[in-house]
Amino acid sequence: MEVVKKGAWSAFKDVAMTFLVNKKDPNLKSIVETMLQKYQNLQTLMMADYCWMLHRDEPTRAHARKSRQHSMTGQKRQRHK
Structure with a gap:
């Protein structure tokens, strides 16, 4: 996943460097097409993150993902089954 994110970020x-400056590169179209192609690889990952965020936004619902680490007071959290 890290390779996909790195490729999308570099694209x-x-x-940004060719479009937002005063002089536009003559190959801007190919650069934008490359960026769109790289971001399509991220589409599934971004959609999953977005759906999980919406799922976590519901305050009345118990969540399946709980932190397994110790709390700040040093006590272990109870595992919910």
Whole structure:
């Protein structure tokens, strides 16, 4: 997953550097197409993160993902089954 994110980020930086400056590169179209292709690889991952965020936004619902680490007071949290 890290390789996919890194490729998408470098493609975005290329577009930002060529599009947001005063002089536009002649190959801007190919750079934008490359960026869109890289971001399509991230589409599934981004959608999963977004859906999980919506799921976690519901305050009245118990969540399946709980932290297994110790709390700040040093006590272990109870595991919910």
